Amino acid sequence: MELTTLNDVANAMVADGKGILAADESTGTIGKRFDQIDLESTVENRNAYRNLLFSANDIENYISGVIMYDETFRQSSLDGNVLYPQYLSDKGIIPGIKVDMGAHNLSGTEGEKITEGLDGLNQRLNEYRKLGARFAKWRAVIVISEENPSGYAIATNAHALARYASLCQSNDIVPIVEPEILMDGTHDIDDSFVVTEEVLHSVFFELYSQGVHFEEMVLKPNMVLSGYECSSQASVDEVANATIECFMRTVPAAVPGIAFLSGGQSDQHATAHLNRMNQLLENNKPWKLSFSYGRALQQSAIKAWGGSEQNIVNAQGALLHRAKLNSLATTGDYSEDME
Numbered sequence: 001m002e003l004t005t006l007n008d009v010a011n012a013m014v015a016d017g018k019g020i021l022a023a024d025e026s027t028g029t030i031g032k033r034f035d036q037i038d039l040e041s042t043v044e045n046r047n048a049y050r051n052l053l054f055s056a057n058d059i060e061n062y063i064s065g066v067i068m069y070d071e072t073f074r075q076s077s078l079d080g081n082v083l084y085p086q087y088l089s090d091k092g093i094i095p096g097i098k099v100d101m102g103a104h105n106l107s108g109t110e111g112e113k114i115t116e117g118l119d120g121l122n123q124r125l126n127e128y129r130k131l132g133a134r135f136a137k138w139r140a141v142i143v144i145s146e147e148n149p150s151g152y153a154i155a156t157n158a159h160a161l162a163r164y165a166s167l168c169q170s171n172d173i174v175p176i177v178e179p180e181i182l183m184d185g186t187h188d189i190d191d192s193f194v195v196t197e198e199v200l201h202s203v204f205f206e207l208y209s210q211g212v213h214f215e216e217m218v219l220k221p222n223m224v225l226s227g228y229e230c231s232s233q234a235s236v237d238e239v240a241n242a243t244i245e246c247f248m249r250t251v252p253a254a255v256p257g258i259a260f261l262s263g264g265q266s267d268q269h270a271t272a273h274l275n276r277m278n279q280l281l282e283n284n285k286p287w288k289l290s291f292s293y294g295r296a297l298q299q300s301a302i303k304a305w306g307g308s309e310q311n312i313v314n315a316q317g318a319l320l321h322r323a324k325l326n327s328l329a330t331t332g333d334y335s336e337d338m339e
């Protein structure tokens with residue numbers, strides 16, 4: 001399909017049966033993932049790993065787009081030496097780029113974060129578009145605790161997300177707008193609901209105020225979940241119902257799709273939650289409900305790989321298995337026995 005307009009690109013990113021592979025870990029974050037398999041984080045090892053992911057046979061049947069980090073975006077496939085944006089496009093996968101500069105301490109708050117990277121962003125987007133990027137990602141981080149989040153942290157992060165999104169669209173790039181409320185903490189699912197609702201209202205108010213076209217974006221939010229350390233963990237049905245109720249209240253129907261982040265959920269939970277939401281909404285979906293998973297797609301693959309060439313096929317098998325199950329979850333056709 002010809003992807004001419006930003007709306008075409010956004011629709012293709014969340015097409016039925018497809019979702020996004022978030023492989024945009026910064027050098028620091030991929031280093032932590034490599035630590036878990038005792039592998040040194042060198043430029044070559046990072047390229048070998050991303051090459052393993054992108055070259056998996058038939059991955060394009062389940063994955064619509066890949067988000068890359070700047071280093072990966074400028075690297076090439078090991079077989080054929082083709083720059084990854086071109087390599088992925090040739091496979092029918094849309095190339096995307098992480099453009100934020102990470103979440104940093106927000107002065108004047110108790111442990112809250114603000115995402116940096118607006119300075120010079122217009123020029124960077126212009127270059128990425130020329131290099132083949134069709135969409136971008138910016139992640140804002142919101143923390144729940146006794147005191148937090150503050151109205152200040154919510155408003156400044158929403159403002160920055162909207163500034164970024166507006167700049168993306170003016171550079172012919174679809175923005176993935178990612179406000180992530182972390183699972184860290186003892187909060188329960190009701191607290192997660194209240195905060196997610198407030199944050200999404202604030203984000204869409206800012207997007208509207210700054211003239212962002214809802215038809216030309218993809219939202220990448222957290223699901224409404226219990227905190228990691230909450231003593232009562234919500235069930236799959238509770239998560240699916242709460243998440244839908246929250247998004248019905250806050251996300252305009254003009255937005256083509258919601259591609260959830262996995263945020264530290266187990267692989268199986270991330271799939272089961274998405275699947276249940278799609279079953280509950282069936283044919284009454286204002287937007288597509290899909291995935292843009294990092295850990296929930298990659299963690300079994302990276303473990304199977306372990307940094308060793310002889311394990312590449314097994315690692316690709318593990319990635320394809322998760323990609324396929326999440327693909328089925330986008331239409332509510334997954335079941336636990338497929339695990």
Ligand code: 13P
Nearest residue numbers: 022261262263293294295
């Ligand atoms: P997780 O799915 O591991 O949360 O990563 C997605 C992502 O891109 C976070 O910004």
